[in-house]
Amino acid sequence: MDITSVAAVEQAVASFDPQIVLNAAAYNQVDVAENEPAAAFQVNALAVRNLALACRQCGAQLVHFSTDYVFDGMAGRPYTEADATHPLGAYAVSKLGGELYAQAYLANPLIVRTSGVFGPGALQTARGNFIELMLRLAGDTKTIRVTEDHVASPTYAPLLAARTADLVEKGVTGVVHCGGGTPISWYEYAKLIFQEAGLTPALKPTTEREYRTPARRPKFSALSNSRLESLGLEPMPPLPVAVRSYLQMRKRLLAA
Numbered sequence: 172m173d174i175t176s177v178a179a180v181e182q183a184v185a186s187f188d189p190q191i192v193l194n195a196a197a198y199n200q201v202d203v204a205e206n207e208p209a210a211a212f213q214v215n216a217l218a219v220r221n222l223a224l225a226c227r228q229c230g231a232q233l234v235h236f237s238t239d240y241v242f243d244g245m246a247g248r249p250y251t252e253a254d255a256t257h258p259l260g261a262y263a264v265s266k267l268g269g270e271l272y273a274q275a276y277l278a279n280p281l282i283v284r285t286s287g288v289f290g291p292g293a294l295q296t297a298r299g300n301f302i303e304l305m306l307r308l309a310g311d312t313k314t315i316r317v318t319e320d321h322v323a324s325p326t327y328a329p330l331l332a333a334r335t336a337d338l339v340e341k342g343v344t345g346v347v348h349c350g351g352g353t354p355i356s357w358y359e360y361a362k363l364i365f366q367e368a369g370l371t372p373a374l375k376p377t378t379e380r381e382y383r384t385p386a387r388r389p390k391f392s393a394l395s396n397s398r399l400e401s402l403g404l405e406p407m408p409p410l411p412v413a414v415r416s417y418l419q420m421r422k423r424l425l426a427a
């Protein structure tokens with residue numbers, strides 16, 4: 172369904188009568204959103220309001236995915252759930268709006284913030300993910316330039332899904348951070364991908380100053396998983412382990 176449609180959401184939630192609604196839908200064209208902030212707000216904020224109201228109506232729990240981009244990246248260390256938010260652009264503002272709507276209309280939503288997600292679903296979408304982009308560029312002869320002054324915590328989607336399921340089973344509510352186990356710059360991440368894939372393309376670091384984008388992005392948006400771990404959930408593995416798992420799964424899926 173189109174979650175921006177109040178009627179479609181009401182009808183779907185009423186007919187399924189779910190115990191849990193997981194919302195991973197998003198308008199996530201971060202740069203395009205600078206020119207069309209209303210479109211981003213419609214999907215990332217107002218549609219979450221639709222879901223929250225429908226969940227309230229039938230007593231379902233809302234599990235909503237949010238982003239490290241709610242932070243400005245100035246802390247210089249992994250962000251905890253207690254840190255103040257300060258979004259830097261239209262996408263980020265709309266995602267924070269979604270969090271606020273979920274919290275405004277529901278007593279106990281679960282909001283899972285994550286960062287730099289990569290998963291096998293990207294093999295079926297035009298958008299892909301960072302690993303697919305790097306593998307594609309490696310097939311070209313041009314030097315690949317990747318920013319070294321932005322740090323995130325890339326997160327393997329199947330593990331994000333598993334931890335989310337664990338959080339739901341434990342009845343955890345509120346905001347929980349679930350990022351990958353390694354804060355890393357995009358340049359170092361690209362190096363790691365090529366190393367794990369056994370590729371040696373020409374790769375050079377670049378900076379935000381050299382590679383301007385319409386939307387400002389947080390410079391250091393890695394997430395601290397301290398709350399997740401204090402709740403007794405299994406820690407997220409280091410990034411090399413997650414990238415290896417992804418590449419193995421990718422090989423199996425492409426062979427099939």
Ligand SMILES: NC(=O)c1ccc[n+]([C@@H]2O[C@H](COP(=O)([O-])OP(=O)(O)OC[C@H]3O[C@@H](n4cnc5c(N)ncnc54)[C@H](OP(=O)(O)O)[C@@H]3O)[C@@H](O)[C@H]2O)c1
Nearest residue numbers: 172173174175195196197214236237238239285286287288
């Ligand atoms: N990817 C990341 O690095 C990252 C990082 C931090 C947080 N997140 C969050 O994680 C969640 C999932 O992101 P993702 O990267 O997995 O996104 P994705 O692969 O692009 O999936 C988003 C989905 O939302 C759907 N969608 C868009 N507008 C919709 C609407 N009006 N009604 C119903 N569905 C709609 C899209 O459907 P169509 O394909 O049909 O348009 C798409 O299937 C989002 O909340 C995002 O903010 C992602």
